Amino acid sequence: MIEIEAVSCSIRGASILSDVSLSLGAGGVTALVGPNGAGKSTLLSMMARLRRPDRGTITVAGHDVAATRPRVLARHLAVMPQDAALPGRLTVAELVGFGRFPHHRGRPGPADRVAVEEAITAFGLVGFEGRFLETLSGGQRQLARAAMAFAQGTPVVLLDEPLNNLDIVHARQLMARLRLMADEAGRTVVVVLHDINHAGAWADRIVAMRGGRIVAAAPTDEVMDEAVLERVYGVPVRIASADGERIALHFR
Amino acid sequence: MTVGLRGNLAFALQLRMEQLAALVTVSVAVALATVVFQTVTANRILTPSLIGLDSLYILIQTGFVFILGGVGVATFGPVAKFAAEALLLSALSLALFLPLMRARTDLTLLLLAGAVLGILFRSLASLLARLIDPNSFAIVQALRVADFNTVDAALVWPCLGLTAGAAVLIWRLRHVLDILALGPDAAVGLGVDWRRTSALLLVLVGLLTAVATALVGPLVLFGLIVTAIAGPLGGERHAWRLPIASAVAVLLLVAGQTVLARILGYTLPVGVVIEFGGGLVFIALLLRRRR
Amino acid sequence: MTMAMERLGAPSPRPRSGGAPVVVLCGCLVLLSAAGVLAGVGGVPDRGLLLTSRLPRVLAAILTGAGLAVAGLIMQSLARNRFVEPMMAGTGQAAGLGILLATIAAPGASIMLKGLAGALAAFAGTAAFLFLVRRLPPSEPFLVPLLGIVYGGVLAAVATAIAWNADLMQFLETWFSGEMSGILAGRYELLWANAALLAASVFIADRLTILSLGRDAAEGLGVSFAAMLAAGLGLVCVIAAVTVVTVGIIPFVGLVVPAMASRLIGDNVRTVMPVVALGGAVLVLASDTLGRFIRFPYEVPVGTVLGVVGAFVFLAIILTRRG
Ligand SMILES: Nc1ncnc2c1ncn2[C@@H]1O[C@H](COP(=O)(O)OP(=O)(O)OP(=O)(O)O)[C@@H](O)[C@H]1O
Ligand SMILES: [Mg+2]
Numbered sequence: 005m006i007e008i009e010a011v012s013c014s015i016r017g018a019s020i021l022s023d024v025s026l027s028l029g030a031g032g033v034t035a036l037v038g039p040n041g042a043g044k045s046t047l048l049s050m051m052a053r054l055r056r057p058d059r060g061t062i063t064v065a066g067h068d069v070a071a072t073r074p075r076v077l078a079r080h081l082a083v084m085p086q087d088a089a090l091p092g093r094l095t096v097a098e099l100v101g102f103g104r105f106p107h108h109r110g111r112p113g114p115a116d117r118v119a120v121e122e123a124i125t126a127f128g129l130v131g132f133e134g135r136f137l138e139t140l141s142g143g144q145r146q147l148a149r150a151a152m153a154f155a156q157g158t159p160v161v162l163l164d165e166p167l168n169n170l171d172i173v174h175a176r177q178l179m180a181r182l183r184l185m186a187d188e189a190g191r192t193v194v195v196v197l198h199d200i201n202h203a204g205a206w207a208d209r210i211v212a213m214r215g216g217r218i219v220a221a222a223p224t225d226e227v228m229d230e231a232v233l234e235r236v237y238g239v240p241v242r243i244a245s246a247d248g249e250r251i252a253l254h255f256r
Numbered sequence: 257m258t259v260g261l262r263g264n265l266a267f268a269l270q271l272r273m274e275q276l277a278a279l280v281t282v283s284v285a286v287a288l289a290t291v292v293f294q295t296v297t298a299n300r301i302l303t304p305s306l307i308g309l310d311s312l313y314i315l316i317q318t319g320f321v322f323i324l325g326g327v328g329v330a331t332f333g334p335v336a337k338f339a340a341e342a343l344l345l346s347a348l349s350l351a352l353f354l355p356l357m358r359a360r361t362d363l364t365l366l367l368l369a370g371a372v373l374g375i376l377f378r379s380l381a382s383l384l385a386r387l388i389d390p391n392s393f394a395i396v397q398a399l400r401v402a403d404f405n406t407v408d409a410a411l412v413w414p415c416l417g418l419t420a421g422a423a424v425l426i427w428r429l430r431h432v433l434d435i436l437a438l439g440p441d442a443a444v445g446l447g448v449d450w451r452r453t454s455a456l457l458l459v460l461v462g463l464l465t466a467v468a469t470a471l472v473g474p475l476v477l478f479g480l481i482v483t484a485i486a487g488p489l490g491g492e493r494h495a496w497r498l499p500i501a502s503a504v505a506v507l508l509l510v511a512g513q514t515v516l517a518r519i520l521g522y523t524l525p526v527g528v529v530i531e532f533g534g535g536l537v538f539i540a541l542l543l544r545r546r547r
Numbered sequence: 548m549t550m551a552m553e554r555l556g557a558p559s560p561r562p563r564s565g566g567a568p569v570v571v572l573c574g575c576l577v578l579l580s581a582a583g584v585l586a587g588v589g590g591v592p593d594r595g596l597l598l599t600s601r602l603p604r605v606l607a608a609i610l611t612g613a614g615l616a617v618a619g620l621i622m623q624s625l626a627r628n629r630f631v632e633p634m635m636a637g638t639g640q641a642a643g644l645g646i647l648l649a650t651i652a653a654p655g656a657s658i659m660l661k662g663l664a665g666a667l668a669a670f671a672g673t674a675a676f677l678f679l680v681r682r683l684p685p686s687e688p689f690l691v692p693l694l695g696i697v698y699g700g701v702l703a704a705v706a707t708a709i710a711w712n713a714d715l716m717q718f719l720e721t722w723f724s725g726e727m728s729g730i731l732a733g734r735y736e737l738l739w740a741n742a743a744l745l746a747a748s749v750f751i752a753d754r755l756t757i758l759s760l761g762r763d764a765a766e767g768l769g770v771s772f773a774a775m776l777a778a779g780l781g782l783v784c785v786i787a788a789v790t791v792v793t794v795g796i797i798p799f800v801g802l803v804v805p806a807m808a809s810r811l812i813g814d815n816v817r818t819v820m821p822v823v824a825l826g827g828a829v830l831v832l833a834s835d836t837l838g839r840f841i842r843f844p845y846e847v848p849v850g851t852v853l854g855v856v857g858a859f860v861f862l863a864i865i866l867t868r869r870g
Contacts, residue, residue, distance in 0.1 A: 054763045078769030085763035089627070089685060091814035094756070098815045102757055106769045110753045136813060156768070364689035368630070368865060371696045372858050375798070379854025386847045476700075528707045535701030542694055543682055 005030040005160060005192045006051060011060030013046065020046050021057070021216045028209075030159075033186045033193045035203035035224075038213035039237055044196045045086050045164050047213070051194070052083035052162050064160055078106035082156035084149050086164035086196075092138030096129055096148045099137060103155035123155035126181055128174075142169035150178060154185065161185065163195045167202065175199075179206040200241075200252045204228045212236040228252065278407045279513065281416045282468045282475070283505035287486070288419075288426055289464035290479030291501045295437045295494070296454045296461075299363055300487060301541050303479040307353060307370030309465045310474040311377035313345050317470075318381040322388055334410040338470050342418075346462030354458060374476070403525035404472055404513060415467045422460050423502075429457070430494040437492065473527060477534020482508065484537045568811055572825035579832045580605050588844050599732045607727055607735040608832040608849070611794050614741030616827025617748055617820060618786040619801020620808075622673075624755040624816060625779045626680050628691040629809070630865070632801030633673070633787040636695030639796040640702035641672025642788040643722040647706050651713050658792060662737055665788030672702060673780055689865070692802075725790075725797035725850030727835050740789050744782050745824060751778055752817040759814065797850050799857020800827050806864050 006028040013021045021043050028034055036044045049055045051062055053069040062069045065080045082103070090099070100123050104116040124133055127147045137145055146169050153161055163182070167175045183206050185191045197203045203210050203224065210227035212220040219236050220227050227233070228250040233241040242253040290303045304310070320341065321329050329337060356366065426433075432453060435443050440450045468475060486504040490497035512526055583605040585591055592601050619632035626636075633639055645668025646661045653660070676698055683690045703723065710719040721729075748755075754775050757765045762772045790797070804826040808819045831849065834856060838847040 049763065052763075052767055054766050073769075074766060074771055075769030078767065081767075083763070083767040085761065085767065087761060087763065089761060091756075091759045093809050093812075093814040095813065095815075098756075098813070099760075102753070102760065102768065105753060105757060110750075362689075364687050364693065365865065368689040368693045369862060371693055372862050372865070375696075375854060376858035376862065379851055379858060383847060383851050383855055386845070386851065387842055477697075524708055524711050528704050528711070531700050532704035532708070535697045535704065538697045539679065539694060539701070542690060542697075543679065 005065060006194070007061075007063045008047075008051070009061050011047075011050060011057040011062060013050070013055070013057045013059075019216055021050075024060070024216075024218055026211060026218060026221055028192065028194065030192055031186055031190050032208035033182055033195065033206060035207035035210045036194060036196045036213065037198070037200055037203055037210060037236065038219075042213040043216045044213055048083070048162050048164050048194065048196055049085070052081060052085075053077060054083065054085070075106060075109075078156070078158075080158050081160045081162065082153040082158040083161075084153040084163040084166060090137050090145065090149075093136050095134050095136055096140070096151075097124065097133040099148055100124055100129075100151045100155050103152040104157075106156065119155050119157055123151040126154060127151040128177065143171060143174055146170055147174065147178065150181075154181075158191070160192045161194070163193070165196050165198060167197065167199065175202065182206065200228075200233065200254065204250055204252065214238070225250065274409050274412050275404065275407060277416055278412050278471050279404065279509050280506055281412065281419050282471050283482075283509045284423065284502045285415075285419045285464040285467040286475060286479045287482050287501040287505035288423060288498060289461045289468070290483050291486075291494070291497055292426060292433065292457050293461050293479075294483060295433050296457050297357060298437060298439045300483065301480070301538075302363065302367060302370070303477075303483070304349075304461050304465050305474065305476045305479055306367060306374075307356075308374035308377055309345070309349055309353075309462065310469040310476065311374040311381070312348060312352075313341065313466050313469040314474060315377040315381045315384075316341050316344050316348070318384040318388070322384045326388075334408060335414050338411055338414065338466070341470070342463050342466035345466045346459045349462040349465075350455060350458055354455060357454075378474075403527060407471055411470055415471055418463060419467055422464055426457075426460060426498065429453075430498060433457075433494040434492070437494075475527060475530055477538060478505070478508075478530045480541075481530070481534045481537050484541065568808075568822050569825060572822065572829055575829045576609070576825065576832065579829065579836055580609070583608070583832060583836050583839075587839060600730075603732045603735050604727055604730045604835070605832065607730045607738055607794065608835045609828040610738040610741045611725075611727075611790055611797065612800060612827035612829070612831030613745060613824040614738070614786040614790060614827070615797060615800040615831070616804040616823045617745055618783045619827075620805040620816065620820065620823050621748060621755060621779045622783050622801065623805060624759045625776060625783075626677060626691060627685070627759055627761070628680070628688050629806060630688060630692040630802065631680075631695055632799070632805075633669075633783050634796050634798050634801060635692065635699060636673065637676045637698040637702050638669045638673045638784060638787045639791050640699045640706065640723075642666065642669040642784070642791040643719065643796065644668050644672070644702055644706040644709075645788070646722055646792050647710055647713075647715065647719060650715065650718060651709070658734075658737060662788050662792045665792055666785045669784035669787050670780060673784055677776075677780075722791050722795050724848055725795035725853070726846075726848035727794055728846045728848070730794070735793055737789050737793050741786055744786050748782055749817075749820065751775065751782075752820055755779065755816040756814070759816075795848075795850055797831065797853050799853055799861055800830055803857055803860045803864065804830055806861075 008024060008026040011021055011024045024047060036048065038044050046055065050057050051064060051069065053074070056070060064077070067077060067080060069077060097120065100120050101112065103123070104112060104119055108116050124130060127150055129147060129151060132140070132144065137148065140148065146166060150163065150166050153163060166178060170178060179202055182193050182195060186193050207224050209221070209223050211218060212227055212232070214236050220232050228243060230241060230243050233252060244251050244253055293304045294300055294302060320337065332340070356369070432448055435446050435448050436450070436453065443450045482501055482505045486497065486501035490500040509526070512529055516524055516526060516529065584597065584601045587601060589596055615634065622631055622633055622636065623629055642665035646665040648668070649656055649661045649664035676695065679694060679698070680691050683694065706719060710716050754770050757768055757770045758772065758775050765772050765775070805819070805823050808822045808826055812819045812822055834852040835849040838849050838852045841847055
């Protein structure tokens with residue numbers, strides 16, 4: 005579904021991604037992890053054609069992202085960027101509704117309204133449709149942005165740190181929702197996560213980055229490993245097992 | 257530049273005594289007012305003009321004519337009229353700006369509010385001017401640009417005296433100013449009565465602004481240019497900052513007048529040139545501030 | 548898909564729709580138009596006075612106000628900042644500069660041609676402004692209007708210096724201070740371009756809202772940032788140039804009207820646009836009418852009235868902003 009070939013990028017002489025190649029099959033949840041500044045957002049925004057690599061190609065669902073028209077790509081790929089300065093006086097329904105723009109180009113039909121309603125329900129925003137974004141908490145705003153990406157109804161969904169500002173309840177629910185998107189609708193979900201344990205609990209595979217390179221890209225259980233995680237984060241991490249799940253003990 | 261120092265001096269001597277006195281007075285007044293104001297507000301971008309003080313002075317001038325009528329104002333005599341206006345400006349600047357400064361509003365909001373206040377005062381002044389005399393475009397236009405060609409001779413010597421007095425007072429406070437620059441909290445911690453001192457200094461700033469505006473009109477961005485150039489030269493000590501800023505201001509105005517006179521034919525008001533150069537300096541400062 | 552997430556907190560009332568404000572504003576517009584047409588120097592007008600002077604003036608005020616307010620709204624989406632508008636960000640001043648240069652280069656040029664020169668200059672000037680804005684930290688929204696005011700001042704200074712040398716100060720005055728006393732049939736028709744541009748801006752309304760979500764979000768939805776920037780900038784600059792060449796610079800309309808409309812209705816460009824257009828028309832028409840009667844039979848220019856009223860309202864807006 006997503007093919008990344010020999011992608012490199014540098015800004016003012018500093019190398020940010022060096023020769024990254026990665027192949028992600030259709031379906032499933034892929035977690036992108038790594039320390040701050042590893043290049044996760046950069047790689048994600050290149051998949052979403054928000055940035056161009058200096059070298060290398062990226063294809064998503066068979067489309068070369070550099071060569072495909074943005075509005076065509078917007079029907080195959082939805083992205084929730086990390087930066088989120090939104091106008092305060094849009095309602096939740098309006099914001100989620102703009103996720104449908106690639107489909108209706110300004111004239112929403114009944115199908116679009118259904119999709120918006122479905123997204124609002126799915127992300128627990130029922131009753132909030134008419135609220136202005138400025139009246140929401142940081143976490144609620146985050147949910148609304150995720151619902152917007154969901155409403156876009158694309159086979160590929162890319163999310164950059166969607167768990168920012170979410171409490172444990174809503175973080176878990178959002179991850180469960182991403183899981184369902186992959187399982188029921190067969191979507192391909194790529195999500196940047198900071199808590200390695202969310203990745204361990206919900207993702208099918210983990211791509212770990214450090215210093216602009218991919219350190220590991222493998223099924224979740226293989227990355228949830230003391231040696232691998234130490235290579236990724238550069239600090240010792242212990243793995244414990246509880247009820248058959250691997251948990252990284254990284255607090256002390 | 258082919259106009260050398262020799263040319264400058266020769267030209268400066270050619271100026272009539274009064275015009276030269278006006279030039280020096282205005283330069284020193286603006287330089288001192290700006291340095292003191294920046295110290296009291298503990299920043300390097302805000303100036304008295306940028307928060308609308310000189311526009312307020314012009315509003316006061318027009319307001320006097322509006323209330324008393326042209327004849328009524330004439331009976332005052334220029335010096336008494338100036339004294340009343342300058343005092344009113346000092347009082348108003350205390351009443352308006354001291355609370356705004358005390359509230360510790362964030363700097364950009366203060367700057368924007370000041371710029372808009374400036375526009376408001378100037379619009380009000382031209383509205384009043386229209387109401388006084390609907391056909392007098394001359395008044396309205398004179399309010400807008402600073403010009404050394406229209407200095408009121410009767411005001412030059414009183415203004416010079418006032419500026420000298422203020423300069424002496426500020427000079428004696430130079431060590432206190434060094435401490436005020438550290439910010440209100442540090443100043444209070446070091447035993448300076450921040451409220452009283454800053455109120456006194458704000459009154460002086462109001463008087464000096466009144467001097468400059470009464471003599472030539474609004475010099476909105478001149479103070480900013482002066483401190484932007486003098487700042488790096490003068491360091492943090494006011495014993496140096498104050499004289500260097502004054503010297504820079506005098507040199508700039510003399511040089512500016514020379515350029516206008518020799519190259520552009522002595523008609524363009526100096527205010528236009530200042531608006532241009534000062535604007536560029538201000539934009540550069542804003543862009544550099546992001547760090 | 549059946550699993551719904553748990554509900555969060557208590558919901559609150561929906562925002563108001565644009566219906567009621569539109570009705571109120573239309574009412575105001577009708578009343579003001581009637582006053583502007585029926586009263587004035589020369590009393591109740593005969594047919595000639597009506598068609599040559601009174602009606603054109605009211606129409607000019609409406610077209611100017613609606614155009615400026617919508618231009619402000621568009622510019623705010625482009626700059627992603629609530630506190631900019633074309634007349635206080637160098638657009639109007641650049642247009643004036645362009646018109647001045649065209650007048651010097653070809654003194655006999657038609658008003659149409661001068662307007663075109665103004666639009667081109669405005670485009671260059673505003674593009675440069677937006678370039679500078681992108682170098683400011685987004686966390687300090689007040690820096691942008693401040694930069695705009697000073698930037699406009701620099702452009703105005705350049706224009707003044709040129710006009711001074713070319714002995715065209717009087718012309719410059721007519722472009723830099725908005726005044727409608729010279730509006731007569733035959734001398735305002737260019738303003739109808741504003742009506743066409745307003746219609747055009749309805750088509751890009753949704754895309755403007757998407758733009759205000761940020762560059763990445765916009766590109767993610769398939770909206771080309773660069774193309775929208777060019778389109779929006781084009782609309783703003785033509786509106787500004789047309790206004791400057793026929794009426795002159797009128798400050799604050801593009802600032803206070805969208806700000807009030809946003810408080811009333813929200814930030815969805817499509818739903819606020821009618822209210823913004825009507826609000827701008829009402830504000831400028833009311834200010835012009837006030838200017839005509841405050842010192843009857845003399846006139847106070849509409850630019851001066853709005854300098855006072857607009858600055859006052861804008862100050863209230865920035866100082867009472869919740870925070
Ligand atoms: N515009 C830019 N200019 C200079 N350096 C940049 C720029 N954008 C990103 N970088 C650098 O590129 C590197 C990778 O950035 P990126 O945003 O991809 O990291 P990340 O893995 O998403 O980090 P985080 O977890 O903090 O979001 C960082 O070192 C960052 O400083
Ligand atoms: Mg990131």
